[in-house]
Amino acid sequence: MVAGAGAFLRGQGSLQHDLVIGLIALILLLTVFYVDAFTKIEGAIAVLYVIALLLLSEVVTRRALMAMAILCAALAIFAFLFSHGIDPGIQPTLRLTVSLAALAITTALLLRNDTFRSELLASNAALRESEGRYRSIFDNTKVALWEHDYSRVRSHLMELKLQGVTDLRVHVRSNPGAATQCMDMISTVAANEAAYELLGPHAGDGGPGTLRRYVASDDETFIDLMQAILDGAEHFEGKGTVTTDGGEKRLVLLSIGLPDDASTFNRVVVGMIDITQREMTQKALNEAQAELTRAARAATVGALSASLAHELNQPLGAIGVNAQTLLRWLDRDPPDLAAVRKSAERIIRDGQRASDIIQNTRSMLTQNTNESEWIDLYALIDETTRLMEHDLQRDAVVVDIHRNTRIPSVKTVRIELQQVLINLMTNAVQAMSSVDAAPRTIVIDVAPRTDEIVSIVVRDNGPGIAADARDKVFAPFYTTKASGMGMGLSICRSTLEARGGKLEGYNHPEGGAVFEITLPLEDLHE
Incomplete structure (x- = not known):
C-alpha cells in the first residue's frame, strides 16, 4: 500500500512538472510572437521559437511536437506579413528564412533524438528483461x-x-x-x-x-x-x-x-x-568388479583343472589298460613279443594324445592360435574309433559309420575335434551300459547340411536325455553320473563354438540320444 502511494505521488509530481514546462513554453511562444509582430526590433526574433520547441520536446508526443513546429512557423509568417506587408524587402525576408530554417532543423533534430531515445529505452528495457531472466535462472x-x-x-x-x-x-x-x-x-x-x-x-x-x-x-x-x-x-x-x-x-x-x-x-x-557420491559408487563398483575378476580367475582355474582331469582321463586310462596287457603278454612262456610291441605302440600313442591335450590347453591359456589343418572327416572318425577300441570291446558296442556321401575336407584343429568325438562316443558307451539293449550301437552319420555347413551326428540306442536334463545338459559341472564331473559336453560345445561350429543334443524319435556337430566348410582354394 505504501509502495502504491509512493508511485501515485511520483506520477502526480511528473504531471505537475509537465504542466509547468508546458506553461513556460506557451508563455515563451506568446512572448516571441508579440515581440516579433508588434515591436520595431529588427532581428530574427522568430528563431526564439526554437526554445519553446526544446522545452515542449520533453513533455509532448512526436505528433504534438510537429504540430507545435507548424504553429511556430505559421506565427512567424503571420508576424512577418503583419509587420512588413506584401513588400518587406530583402533583409526581413532573409531573417524570416533563417527563422524558418532554424525551426525546421530543430524539429528534425528533436524528432531524430526522440527516435534514438525510444530505441535506447527499448534496448534498456530488453537489457533489464534479459538481466532479470539471467538472474532468475542463476538464482533458481x-x-x-x-x-x-x-x-x-x-x-x-x-x-x-x-x-x-x-x-x-x-x-x-x-x-x-x-x-x-x-x-x-x-x-x-x-x-x-x-x-x-x-x-x-x-x-x-x-x-x-x-x-x-x-x-x-x-x-x-x-x-x-x-x-x-x-x-x-x-x-x-x-x-x-x-x-x-x-x-x-x-x-x-x-x-x-x-x-x-x-x-x-x-x-x-x-x-x-x-559428483562425490557418484565417484564413490564407481569406486565401489570397480572394487567389486576387481573382486569378481579374481573370483572368475579362481573359477577358471577350477574349470581348467576339471577340464584337464576329464580330457586326460581317457588316454591315461588307456595307457594303464595297455600297460597291464603288455605285462600279461610278457608273463607268457614264451612271451608274445608281437602283442607286447602292439601294446607298447598303443601306450606311446595314448601318451602322445595326453601330451597333445596338455599342449592344446596351454595354447588356449596363452591365447596362441592352434594350427588348423585340412582334415578328412571319415579318416578322423576311423582313427577315433581305433582309439576307443578297448572301451567299445569291453561294453560290446558296435560303431556303424555311414559313408554314403562324399564329404569335402574341413579345416580345423585335429586334436580338438578328435577330443569332441571321443567325449561323445564315451558318453554314448556309458549311457548304453545301463540298458540291456542288444546290440549296443553307435551310429555316426556325416552329411552336408548346406553348401557351407557339414554335420556329424553321433546317435546311440541308450535311454536318451532325461526331460529334466535337456536344458542343462551343456551346463558346466552338471552331470547325471555318480562319478562324473559334468565338464565333457560343456568343453565340447565351447571348443566347437570357438572354431565357428555348434553342438546340439536331443532325443531320437526311435529312442536314444543324438548329438549333432556342425562345422563350417571353408573354401578349398583359399
Whole structure:
C-alpha cells in the first residue's frame, strides 16, 4: 500500500512538472510572437521559437511536437506579413528564412533524438528483461553456479604468453608461487543458492584471494583452467576437488564458458555439479568388479583343472589298460613279443594324445592360435574309433559309420575335434551300459547340411536325455553320473563354438540320444 502511494505521488509530481514546462513554453511562444509582430526590433526574433520547441520536446508526443513546429512557423509568417506587408524587402525576408530554417532543423533534430531515445529505452528495457531472466535462472537453478572475475588473471596470463610461456605446468613447476599468484587475482562476484548449499555460507564472499578457501593452489584442474585461458579456449570442463566451509572435501564436475571478448572476463560463470557420491559408487563398483575378476580367475582355474582331469582321463586310462596287457603278454612262456610291441605302440600313442591335450590347453591359456589343418572327416572318425577300441570291446558296442556321401575336407584343429568325438562316443558307451539293449550301437552319420555347413551326428540306442536334463545338459559341472564331473559336453560345445561350429543334443524319435556337430566348410582354394 505504501509502495502504491509512493508511485501515485511520483506520477502526480511528473504531471505537475509537465504542466509547468508546458506553461513556460506557451508563455515563451506568446512572448516571441508579440515581440516579433508588434515591436520595431529588427532581428530574427522568430528563431526564439526554437526554445519553446526544446522545452515542449520533453513533455509532448512526436505528433504534438510537429504540430507545435507548424504553429511556430505559421506565427512567424503571420508576424512577418503583419509587420512588413506584401513588400518587406530583402533583409526581413532573409531573417524570416533563417527563422524558418532554424525551426525546421530543430524539429528534425528533436524528432531524430526522440527516435534514438525510444530505441535506447527499448534496448534498456530488453537489457533489464534479459538481466532479470539471467538472474532468475542463476538464482533458481539447482546447479551450483559461481560468478568469478577473471579479468586480472587473464591479463597476467597474456603477459606471460608474451614472455614466451606456453605450458603453464612447466611454468608452475619452475615458479612454485605462480599458481597461488594466479588464484589471488580471482575474486568472487556472486553465487547462487545451490552454490551456498554445496560450499557453505561464505561461497559468495568477494575480494581477491577468497578462492583459496575452496580450491588448493596446486590443484591440477585449476592449472588446466589457467592453461585453457592462456590458450584462448572457448570452453573448459574438468573434475576438481573443492573444500567446503566445513572442511569437507567434495569432488565436482566443472563447466566454464570462456568469453570471446576480453572485456567480459569480469563475470565468468562456473557451473559445479557434485559428483562425490557418484565417484564413490564407481569406486565401489570397480572394487567389486576387481573382486569378481579374481573370483572368475579362481573359477577358471577350477574349470581348467576339471577340464584337464576329464580330457586326460581317457588316454591315461588307456595307457594303464595297455600297460597291464603288455605285462600279461610278457608273463607268457614264451612271451608274445608281437602283442607286447602292439601294446607298447598303443601306450606311446595314448601318451602322445595326453601330451597333445596338455599342449592344446596351454595354447588356449596363452591365447596362441592352434594350427588348423585340412582334415578328412571319415579318416578322423576311423582313427577315433581305433582309439576307443578297448572301451567299445569291453561294453560290446558296435560303431556303424555311414559313408554314403562324399564329404569335402574341413579345416580345423585335429586334436580338438578328435577330443569332441571321443567325449561323445564315451558318453554314448556309458549311457548304453545301463540298458540291456542288444546290440549296443553307435551310429555316426556325416552329411552336408548346406553348401557351407557339414554335420556329424553321433546317435546311440541308450535311454536318451532325461526331460529334466535337456536344458542343462551343456551346463558346466552338471552331470547325471555318480562319478562324473559334468565338464565333457560343456568343453565340447565351447571348443566347437570357438572354431565357428555348434553342438546340439536331443532325443531320437526311435529312442536314444543324438548329438549333432556342425562345422563350417571353408573354401578349398583359399
